[in-house]
Amino acid sequence: MSLETNNTVIAYGVYLAIAIPLTVWVARTLHKNGRIFLVDCFHGNENLADSVNHLLVVGFYLMNIGFVSLYMKLELDVENTKGIFEACSGKLGVVMLILGVMHFFNLYVLTRMRKRATWDTMGPPVQPAGTLAR
Secondary structure (H helix, E strand, O other): OOHHHHHHHHHHHHHHHHHHHHHHHHHHHHHHHHHHHHHHHOOOOHHHHHHHHHHHHHHHHHHHHHHHHHOOOOOOOOOOHHHHHHHHHHHHHHHHHHHHHHHHHHHHHHHHHHHHHHHHHOOOOOOOOOOOOO
């Protein structure tokens, strides 16, 4: 095994050692803080909100860890320590951007669900005072 191959394997290890815990941290944060939105969306039905919240986290893990795994491969062998940092920073930057996009997508969907839930329970904006004369 050559030095370049060792550095490439080290880069893979560093990448996975950062990307996987980062994904877990984001998923836990979304799970913990997204619950209140889901309870509101489902009109206080906590069992349904918790179930949907769990399913969202499972999907989040599958998508992001799948992406991290598929995106791991480096096109060229890493030759030195500088190359390890450059390879990892590029890969991790893309992973963080994807996690951010997933986070904002989740916020967008939860906010729309919450708005729809509040619109469904609201009455007309102003009670009619009568009819208009013609």
